Amino acid sequence: MSAALQVDAAGRLRHFLDVEGLKRQQLVEIMDTAESFAGVADRSVKKVPLLRGMTVVNLFFEPSTRTRTTFELAAKRLSADVLNLNVSTSATTKGESLLDTLRNLEAMHADMFVVRHAASGAAHFVARHAAPHVGVINAGDGCHAHPTQAMLDMFTIRRVKGEFTPLTVAIVGDILHSRVARSQIHALNTLGVRSVRVIAPKTLLPPRVEQLGVEVHHDIAAGVRDADVIITLRLQRERMDGRLLPSKHEYFQRYGLTEAALASARADAIVMHPGPINRGVELDSGTADGPRSVILQQVTHGIAIRMAVISMVMASHTGAAAS
């Protein structure tokens, strides 16, 4: 459903809702475009005039600091005007009120919505109902997808490792509730890595997870053996209440990433985390701040990836097709 909604007849991104359904070449194009934006941050004037006069609305129905600020910075570095709306909402989608919000923002001549919502499919819903000239980017919907996070992770891996095909990537943590993991698994498999592993207790794995194209491990030392990339996931506080996990201390004992656990990984393995990190839960401080950690590079790359996606989606909504 995403593919038809987010890609137009010419193969351009009309919206960016999900990594699933995009082709390898489209993911590479996003990373190549991000590469050309990465240099903008090193200049004395850290912005380009590409989207001058356009308005990007950050429509956040769920709290976020990093994702919202990097989207804001990305839009500003493209010279767009940015409106940040933090809309409090109940857990269920109130279709009518969301549509009313959209119509009001469209009446203010918004050109793009960046949507985060606790309900899976919210960004797709917005994309289906937005005016034809408006582009929509998914900044995280429920347990479904977080495509810009996945792409900034892919961009980080590419910048450090170069090629995807020889890589073994291990994803550790709450796969069940993680929209980040879901998007990462699709992206890694589309880019053709050698293998994707997930490491988690059974209670934090979705049923039939193997069908996503992953190898399942329940032991961290075995799971990270010979891995080139280890991605740790955030453990949401509400998951630590004892229903799915005995305690966060026990979780750290069995699934926390430490230098000892990393011993079986490749010597040049890198450690990633989408943030914000819970020190002493998903990984210890030595690992988070250690030489293998690329966690802060991920944050920097998030700006370039979001500049790329915003400009590509905006470009597909401009008048004539590119000559």
Added chain:
Amino acid sequence: MSAALDADALLEQLATGLGQWLAACRRPDPVMVGIHTGGAWIAERLHPRLGFREPLGRLDINFYRDDFTRIGLHPQVRPTRLPFEIDGRHIVLVDDILHTGRTVRAALNELFDYGRPASVALAVLIDRGGRELPIAAAVAGTTLALPPEHHVKLTGPEPLALAYVERGGGREGERP
């Protein structure tokens, strides 16, 4: 239709002309910047011949074009690389074909986002006329007076070749 254009011969004329111009204007320690793609190809050939101290800079002006809202993003934008400080420097900007002047306008805007150069001079392989902005080349390999619907296209990088093409309504900046 005009006679065939010899890219190598025009490059020789441009190299000679630019060498004389640099000697005459006495700007200290100039740097060279080529505009992607054709201008960078020309600059790569000029740069080693004219005794520049700093490495060659490359500019991709696609984020500075004035037609984004009409034709969108170029599918292959290359990173701009300026391996030197811009502030206070004398810059020789190189492009292949000078037509409306819009590409050079975009390049100037981008350069000034990196710093404040002491001066910018333009060197082009061909000035084919048809300016829409007050922009002029300091040195050109040759100057032509082409009707608006006629264009010159440079292909490369190896070998460099020039060809006449005819297309309606095409403009500089709408690079195919």
